[in-house]
Amino acid sequence: MANTAFTLTLGSETFQDFEIPESIPLGGSQKLVVHQLPGGVRVVQAMGAEDDPIQWSGLFLGASALQRARAIDLMRVEGSQQQLSFFEYKYRVVVKSFKYVVEQRHRVRYTLELDVVEDSTRARPSAKAADLNAAISADAAKAGAIAAKVGDPKLTGLMKTMNDSIKSVSDFVQAGSKTINGVLEPVRGVATQVKGMIAEAGAVLQTVTTLGGILPNNPVAQQAAKLTRQLDAAVKLPDLHQLQAVVGRIEANLTRASGAVTSLQKVVVGGDSLYRLAAKVYGDATKWIAIAQANKVTDPQVTGVRTLAIPPTPPDNGGVPGP
Secondary structure, three states: OOOOOOEEEEOOEEEEHHHOOOOOOOOEEEEEEEEEOHHHOEEEEEEEEEEOOEEEEEEEEOOOHHHHHHHHHHHHHHOOEEEEEEOOEEEEEEEEEEEEEEEEOOEEEEEEEEEEEEEOOOOOOOOOHHHHHHHHHHHHHHHHHHHHHHOOHHHHHHHHHHHHHHHOOOOOOOOOHHHHHHHHHHHHHHHHHHHHHHHHHHHHHHOOOOOOOOOOOOOHHHHHHHHHHHHHHHHHHHHHHHHHHHHHHHHHHHHHHHOOOOOOEEEEEEOOEHHHHHHHHHOOHHHHHHHHHHOOOOOOEOOOEEEEEEOOOOOOOOOOOOO
Protein backbone atom coordinates (compact mmCIF):
# COMPACT_ATOMS: atom_id res chain seq x y z
CA MET A 1 0.00 0.00 0.00
CA ALA A 2 2.97 2.31 0.47
CA ASN A 3 2.68 5.16 -2.03
CA THR A 4 3.69 8.82 -1.83
CA ALA A 5 0.39 9.78 -3.46
CA PHE A 6 -1.67 8.54 -0.50
CA THR A 7 -1.84 9.19 3.20
CA LEU A 8 -3.37 7.36 6.11
CA THR A 9 -4.68 9.25 9.13
CA LEU A 10 -5.63 8.06 12.60
CA GLY A 11 -7.07 10.88 14.67
CA SER A 12 -4.52 13.70 14.58
CA GLU A 13 -1.69 11.45 13.37
CA THR A 14 -0.84 11.18 9.65
CA PHE A 15 1.14 8.29 8.16
CA GLN A 16 2.99 9.00 4.93
CA ASP A 17 5.34 7.40 2.41
CA PHE A 18 7.14 4.38 3.90
CA GLU A 19 5.08 4.63 7.11
CA ILE A 20 1.97 3.39 5.29
CA PRO A 21 1.78 -0.41 5.68
CA GLU A 22 2.02 -2.63 2.63
CA SER A 23 -1.37 -4.17 3.41
CA ILE A 24 -4.29 -3.69 5.81
CA PRO A 25 -6.69 -6.64 6.26
CA LEU A 26 -10.36 -5.58 6.21
CA GLY A 27 -13.77 -7.28 6.36
CA GLY A 28 -15.13 -9.56 9.03
CA SER A 29 -17.83 -12.14 9.58
CA GLN A 30 -21.57 -12.59 10.01
CA LYS A 31 -22.57 -13.74 13.49
CA LEU A 32 -24.74 -16.83 13.03
CA VAL A 33 -26.81 -18.96 15.36
CA VAL A 34 -27.19 -22.48 13.94
CA HIS A 35 -29.86 -24.87 15.22
CA GLN A 36 -29.25 -28.51 14.30
CA LEU A 37 -32.67 -30.21 14.27
CA PRO A 38 -33.59 -33.90 14.20
CA GLY A 39 -33.18 -35.46 10.78
CA GLY A 40 -30.30 -33.17 9.82
CA VAL A 41 -32.41 -30.06 9.23
CA ARG A 42 -30.54 -26.86 10.05
CA VAL A 43 -32.02 -23.45 10.89
CA VAL A 44 -29.50 -20.62 10.48
CA GLN A 45 -30.26 -17.17 11.90
CA ALA A 46 -28.12 -14.18 10.92
CA MET A 47 -27.51 -11.93 13.94
CA GLY A 48 -25.53 -9.16 12.25
CA ALA A 49 -22.19 -8.31 10.66
CA GLU A 50 -19.07 -8.10 12.82
CA ASP A 51 -15.99 -6.28 11.51
CA ASP A 52 -12.62 -7.80 12.35
CA PRO A 53 -10.10 -5.56 14.12
CA ILE A 54 -7.91 -3.52 11.76
CA GLN A 55 -4.25 -4.05 12.55
CA TRP A 56 -0.80 -3.43 11.18
CA SER A 57 2.82 -2.98 12.27
CA GLY A 58 5.33 -0.33 11.30
CA LEU A 59 8.10 2.11 12.21
CA PHE A 60 8.21 5.72 13.29
CA LEU A 61 11.47 7.38 12.29
CA GLY A 62 12.86 10.84 12.90
CA ALA A 63 12.93 13.44 15.63
CA SER A 64 9.18 13.11 16.34
CA ALA A 65 9.11 9.27 16.42
CA LEU A 66 8.77 8.95 20.20
CA GLN A 67 6.30 11.81 20.42
CA ARG A 68 4.04 10.25 17.79
CA ALA A 69 4.15 6.84 19.49
CA ARG A 70 3.13 8.43 22.79
CA ALA A 71 0.29 10.30 21.07
CA ILE A 72 -1.22 7.06 19.74
CA ASP A 73 -0.67 5.33 23.07
CA LEU A 74 -2.67 8.15 24.69
CA MET A 75 -5.55 7.30 22.33
CA ARG A 76 -5.39 3.75 23.72
CA VAL A 77 -5.34 4.93 27.32
CA GLU A 78 -8.26 7.33 26.87
CA GLY A 79 -10.32 4.83 24.85
CA SER A 80 -11.80 7.64 22.80
CA GLN A 81 -13.16 7.14 19.28
CA GLN A 82 -10.87 8.18 16.43
CA GLN A 83 -11.33 8.69 12.69
CA LEU A 84 -9.33 6.32 10.49
CA SER A 85 -9.05 7.32 6.82
CA PHE A 86 -7.17 5.91 3.84
CA PHE A 87 -8.03 5.75 0.15
CA GLU A 88 -11.86 5.95 0.04
CA TYR A 89 -12.23 4.18 3.40
CA LYS A 90 -13.41 5.95 6.54
CA TYR A 91 -13.93 4.26 9.90
CA ARG A 92 -14.71 5.27 13.44
CA VAL A 93 -12.40 3.18 15.60
CA VAL A 94 -11.07 2.69 19.10
CA VAL A 95 -7.42 1.81 19.73
CA LYS A 96 -7.70 -1.67 21.23
CA SER A 97 -3.98 -2.36 21.43
CA PHE A 98 -0.85 -0.30 20.78
CA LYS A 99 2.53 -1.79 21.65
CA TYR A 100 5.81 -0.15 20.80
CA VAL A 101 9.53 -0.73 21.25
CA VAL A 102 11.90 2.23 21.51
CA GLU A 103 14.97 0.98 19.63
CA GLN A 104 16.53 4.43 19.55
CA ARG A 105 15.19 7.87 20.35
CA HIS A 106 14.52 8.45 16.67
CA ARG A 107 13.39 4.89 15.86
CA VAL A 108 10.25 3.31 17.30
CA ARG A 109 8.78 -0.01 16.16
CA TYR A 110 5.06 -0.54 16.88
CA THR A 111 2.06 -2.85 16.46
CA LEU A 112 -1.42 -1.32 16.29
CA GLU A 113 -4.87 -2.94 16.59
CA LEU A 114 -8.12 -0.99 16.12
CA ASP A 115 -11.67 -2.06 16.96
CA VAL A 116 -14.19 -0.86 14.39
CA VAL A 117 -17.10 1.15 15.83
CA GLU A 118 -18.56 2.04 12.44
CA ASP A 119 -17.62 1.67 8.79
CA SER A 120 -18.60 5.15 7.57
CA THR A 121 -18.13 4.17 3.93
CA ARG A 122 -20.58 1.27 4.08
CA ALA A 123 -23.98 1.99 2.58
CA ARG A 124 -26.66 2.00 5.25
CA PRO A 125 -29.98 0.32 4.56
CA SER A 126 -32.67 2.91 4.01
CA ALA A 127 -35.71 2.81 6.23
CA LYS A 128 -38.31 3.44 3.53
CA ALA A 129 -41.84 3.50 4.86
CA ALA A 130 -43.30 1.35 2.08
CA ASP A 131 -40.59 -1.29 2.40
CA LEU A 132 -40.76 -1.53 6.20
CA ASN A 133 -44.55 -1.52 6.39
CA ALA A 134 -44.78 -4.21 3.71
CA ALA A 135 -42.10 -6.33 5.37
CA ILE A 136 -43.75 -6.12 8.79
CA SER A 137 -47.21 -6.96 7.39
CA ALA A 138 -45.87 -9.88 5.33
CA ASP A 139 -43.97 -11.33 8.29
CA ALA A 140 -46.99 -10.90 10.57
CA ALA A 141 -49.11 -12.94 8.12
CA LYS A 142 -46.37 -15.57 7.83
CA ALA A 143 -46.01 -15.80 11.61
CA GLY A 144 -49.77 -16.25 11.98
CA ALA A 145 -49.77 -19.12 9.48
CA ILE A 146 -46.90 -20.88 11.25
CA ALA A 147 -48.55 -20.44 14.67
CA ALA A 148 -51.79 -21.93 13.30
CA LYS A 149 -49.80 -24.93 12.06
CA VAL A 150 -48.20 -25.40 15.49
CA GLY A 151 -51.67 -25.35 17.06
CA ASP A 152 -50.80 -24.25 20.60
CA PRO A 153 -53.76 -22.35 22.17
CA LYS A 154 -51.65 -19.93 24.20
CA LEU A 155 -49.40 -19.16 21.24
CA THR A 156 -52.46 -18.64 19.01
CA GLY A 157 -53.89 -16.12 21.47
CA LEU A 158 -50.63 -14.20 21.76
CA MET A 159 -50.27 -14.20 17.98
CA LYS A 160 -53.76 -12.73 17.54
CA THR A 161 -52.93 -9.93 19.97
CA MET A 162 -49.68 -9.23 18.11
CA ASN A 163 -51.29 -9.17 14.66
CA ASP A 164 -54.19 -6.99 15.81
CA SER A 165 -51.65 -4.55 17.25
CA ILE A 166 -49.68 -4.49 13.98
CA LYS A 167 -52.83 -3.98 11.88
CA SER A 168 -53.81 -0.98 14.03
CA VAL A 169 -50.81 1.02 12.72
CA SER A 170 -50.97 2.24 9.13
CA ASP A 171 -47.42 3.63 8.87
CA PHE A 172 -44.72 2.56 11.31
CA VAL A 173 -42.13 5.04 10.04
CA GLN A 174 -44.44 7.94 10.83
CA ALA A 175 -45.70 6.45 14.09
CA GLY A 176 -44.36 7.78 17.37
CA SER A 177 -42.08 5.79 19.65
CA LYS A 178 -44.94 5.25 22.12
CA THR A 179 -47.05 3.63 19.42
CA ILE A 180 -44.23 1.38 18.24
CA ASN A 181 -43.34 0.38 21.80
CA GLY A 182 -47.00 -0.59 22.23
CA VAL A 183 -46.65 -2.94 19.26
CA LEU A 184 -43.28 -4.25 20.39
CA GLU A 185 -44.75 -5.47 23.68
CA PRO A 186 -47.01 -8.18 22.17
CA VAL A 187 -44.29 -9.04 19.63
CA ARG A 188 -41.89 -9.75 22.49
CA GLY A 189 -44.65 -11.68 24.24
CA VAL A 190 -44.86 -14.02 21.25
CA ALA A 191 -41.08 -14.28 21.09
CA THR A 192 -40.89 -15.25 24.77
CA GLN A 193 -43.58 -17.91 24.34
CA VAL A 194 -41.84 -19.36 21.28
CA LYS A 195 -38.51 -19.43 23.08
CA GLY A 196 -40.08 -21.37 25.95
CA MET A 197 -41.75 -23.83 23.59
CA ILE A 198 -38.45 -24.46 21.79
CA ALA A 199 -36.76 -25.20 25.11
CA GLU A 200 -39.62 -27.50 26.15
CA ALA A 201 -39.59 -29.38 22.83
CA GLY A 202 -35.83 -29.78 23.04
CA ALA A 203 -36.12 -31.21 26.55
CA VAL A 204 -38.75 -33.72 25.39
CA LEU A 205 -36.48 -34.90 22.59
CA GLN A 206 -33.67 -35.47 25.08
CA THR A 207 -35.86 -37.92 27.02
CA VAL A 208 -34.84 -41.49 26.21
CA THR A 209 -37.79 -43.78 25.60
CA THR A 210 -37.34 -47.55 25.77
CA LEU A 211 -38.68 -49.08 22.58
CA GLY A 212 -37.36 -52.62 22.98
CA GLY A 213 -39.38 -53.60 26.00
CA ILE A 214 -41.24 -52.49 29.09
CA LEU A 215 -39.33 -51.25 32.09
CA PRO A 216 -40.52 -52.19 35.58
CA ASN A 217 -43.36 -49.97 36.82
CA ASN A 218 -43.53 -48.31 33.39
CA PRO A 219 -46.75 -49.44 31.62
CA VAL A 220 -47.09 -49.58 27.87
CA ALA A 221 -49.47 -46.62 27.93
CA GLN A 222 -46.85 -44.42 29.59
CA GLN A 223 -44.23 -45.49 27.07
CA ALA A 224 -46.61 -44.76 24.20
CA ALA A 225 -47.42 -41.34 25.64
CA LYS A 226 -43.72 -40.49 25.85
CA LEU A 227 -43.16 -41.56 22.26
CA THR A 228 -46.14 -39.49 21.11
CA ARG A 229 -44.77 -36.40 22.85
CA GLN A 230 -41.38 -36.95 21.26
CA LEU A 231 -42.85 -37.27 17.78
CA ASP A 232 -44.98 -34.16 18.33
CA ALA A 233 -41.91 -32.20 19.50
CA ALA A 234 -39.85 -33.36 16.52
CA VAL A 235 -42.58 -32.22 14.11
CA LYS A 236 -43.13 -28.82 15.76
CA LEU A 237 -39.51 -27.85 16.45
CA PRO A 238 -38.61 -26.75 12.87
CA ASP A 239 -41.78 -24.62 12.74
CA LEU A 240 -40.98 -23.05 16.09
CA HIS A 241 -37.46 -22.13 14.98
CA GLN A 242 -38.86 -20.64 11.77
CA LEU A 243 -41.43 -18.69 13.79
CA GLN A 244 -38.68 -17.42 16.10
CA ALA A 245 -36.76 -16.07 13.10
CA VAL A 246 -39.85 -14.37 11.59
CA VAL A 247 -40.86 -12.72 14.88
CA GLY A 248 -37.25 -11.61 15.31
CA ARG A 249 -37.43 -9.88 11.91
CA ILE A 250 -40.64 -8.12 12.91
CA GLU A 251 -39.00 -6.80 16.07
CA ALA A 252 -35.92 -5.67 14.15
CA ASN A 253 -38.00 -3.82 11.55
CA LEU A 254 -40.09 -2.14 14.22
CA THR A 255 -36.88 -0.98 15.86
CA ARG A 256 -35.62 0.35 12.52
CA ALA A 257 -38.89 2.18 12.00
CA SER A 258 -38.60 3.89 15.36
CA GLY A 259 -35.12 5.10 14.47
CA ALA A 260 -33.66 3.47 17.55
CA VAL A 261 -30.97 1.66 15.56
CA THR A 262 -29.53 4.85 14.09
CA SER A 263 -29.43 6.56 17.49
CA LEU A 264 -27.44 3.88 19.30
CA GLN A 265 -24.56 5.31 21.27
CA LYS A 266 -21.19 3.59 21.60
CA VAL A 267 -19.14 3.44 24.79
CA VAL A 268 -15.82 1.79 25.56
CA VAL A 269 -15.62 -0.21 28.78
CA GLY A 270 -13.03 -2.44 30.34
CA GLY A 271 -13.40 -4.90 33.20
CA ASP A 272 -16.81 -3.54 34.15
CA SER A 273 -20.27 -5.11 34.44
CA LEU A 274 -23.43 -4.39 32.49
CA TYR A 275 -25.21 -3.84 35.81
CA ARG A 276 -23.02 -0.87 36.68
CA LEU A 277 -23.14 0.43 33.11
CA ALA A 278 -26.96 0.30 33.05
CA ALA A 279 -27.11 2.04 36.42
CA LYS A 280 -24.84 4.78 35.10
CA VAL A 281 -26.61 5.24 31.74
CA TYR A 282 -30.25 4.63 32.70
CA GLY A 283 -30.20 5.02 36.48
CA ASP A 284 -31.55 1.45 36.69
CA ALA A 285 -29.25 -1.59 36.94
CA THR A 286 -32.10 -3.97 35.97
CA LYS A 287 -32.00 -2.62 32.41
CA TRP A 288 -28.64 -4.33 31.82
CA ILE A 289 -30.37 -6.87 29.56
CA ALA A 290 -31.16 -4.14 27.00
CA ILE A 291 -27.42 -3.53 26.59
CA ALA A 292 -26.77 -7.28 26.48
CA GLN A 293 -29.32 -7.83 23.71
CA ALA A 294 -28.02 -4.88 21.67
CA ASN A 295 -24.51 -6.39 21.76
CA LYS A 296 -25.56 -10.07 21.41
CA VAL A 297 -24.01 -11.13 24.73
CA THR A 298 -25.43 -13.09 27.66
CA ASP A 299 -22.78 -12.58 30.35
CA PRO A 300 -23.28 -9.34 32.31
CA GLN A 301 -19.59 -9.30 33.24
CA VAL A 302 -17.41 -7.50 30.66
CA THR A 303 -13.99 -9.07 30.10
CA GLY A 304 -11.22 -7.03 28.52
CA VAL A 305 -11.79 -3.78 26.66
CA ARG A 306 -14.97 -3.68 24.57
CA THR A 307 -16.99 -1.15 22.60
CA LEU A 308 -20.68 -1.53 23.49
CA ALA A 309 -23.82 -0.18 21.83
CA ILE A 310 -26.24 1.54 24.22
CA PRO A 311 -29.95 1.51 23.23
CA PRO A 312 -31.61 4.90 23.82
CA THR A 313 -34.95 3.52 25.06
CA PRO A 314 -34.53 0.15 26.83
CA PRO A 315 -37.68 -1.92 27.42
CA ASP A 316 -38.97 -2.26 30.97
CA ASN A 317 -38.39 -5.99 31.47
CA GLY A 318 -37.19 -5.96 35.05
CA GLY A 319 -33.80 -7.34 34.14
CA VAL A 320 -35.23 -10.61 32.83
CA PRO A 321 -33.52 -11.79 29.61
CA GLY A 322 -35.78 -11.73 26.59
CA PRO A 323 -35.62 -13.75 23.38
